[in-house]
Amino acid sequence: MAKSECEAAGGEGALLLKGFFDYHKQAELGVRRLLLAPPGEDRKRKAVGAAPRARTESHSTVGATFGCVLGNITAYLEGRGLPGERAYVLRSIRTHLLPAAEALRYMRGSDVPHLARGMASCRVVHAERASIREVSAPNFPKIDFKYGNSCTAVGATAALLVVFGVMSTVPDHSAHFWREGSLWKALRCAEEALGSWRPATVCMPEAHWQALGAERRAMRRACLAAYVTWKRLANPDPPETTTARVGAAEGMQLLLQAAQRAAYPSGAIVNEYTHAELCSRIQNEQEVWQVPSTKTESVAPMVVLPLAEIPDSMALVTGGGPSKRHLGRAHADDDKNSCASSSWKTLSSNQSGYSHISQDSLSGLGLANGLALD
Secondary structure, three states: OEHHHHHHHHHOOEEEEEOOEOOOOOOEEEEEEEEEOOOOHHHHHHHHOOOOOOOOOEOOOOOEEEEEEHHHHHHHHOOOOOOOHHHHHHHHHHHHHHHHHHHHOOOEOOHHHHHHHOEEEEEEOHHHHOOOHHHHOOOOOOOOOOOOOOOEEEEHHHHHHHHHHHHOOOHHHHHHHHHHOHHHHHHHHHHHHHHOOOOOOOOOOHHHHHHHHHHHHHHHHHHHHHHHHHHHHHOOOOHHHOOOOOOHHHHHHHHHHHHHHHHOOOOOEOOOOOHHHHHHHHHOOOOOOOOOOOOOOOOOOOOOOOOOOOOOOOOOOOOOHHHHHHHHHHHHHHHHHHOOOHHHHHOOHHHOOEOHHHHHHOOOOOOHHHOOOO
């Protein structure tokens, strides 16, 4: 794609999620059309010492993802002042993406390659980065290459599940989300944003429309699963049919698991033709997939490798000896303080009071366009 097309794509987008609390370094998550560079291109360019491209030169891409850059997600989750916070946040992001990445290995259908590209598999092309508002913001983080890359692309559905998953480890946060039904409401708003996408150019490549459709369908399945689970557990009808309501922390975990399993149904055929049946099964509280009896069967090779752009646990310095020797004293001390997630969970609530945004953006939000989820 030409550089001008890449820059135009970076200007597209919508609001994915406003800030819930006062501490967010970047108070919004923005969903963008992210053009993806071939895996390893940054490293190849540095190795050969490639000169800057001319403005008219085309840029190689391997498709597009409609989602967020890793730096935006990281900055959204940072700000509580924890020791080694960035290492903890990045490790948490990878941990929450792992189940979906594993499920993608056993999914089939035309949506799968698009969803796999949005699973922290590729970086955004250089020509687009400067035109993405979040990247040029003052609080956009620079991530050490050992930990990942700030311009790694993460699909919108995966990004929402990650941020709610990480924030829900704080008891006060999970209680707020559970009470308000924030997860399914946020997913519903995001689906509307994807459904009303406006390209900046006259013609958007057909493959990009397909990627947009795949992301929107994943978002829809996640929203349905979160809503059905929330309604059943938090608002049983009639109330006397349930023996005991689950607590907020447990409930949020169940919601997140249901949404993840529905968005990325392991063993299922996922495309525009099977989507309606999958949604019907979710609404009827049925399993949406059948895991293959032998996982080595019916597993197609992936076009890209999910999570390739976020190093594994050893690369993120979880206490292994070899990694610390190479990272030096500063990184080792930083990680030593970041490993205990209990610090994140037990900080007093007065450090992260609910902002007016969280109250206005989701509380009491109705369903758009008369769409019935029940």
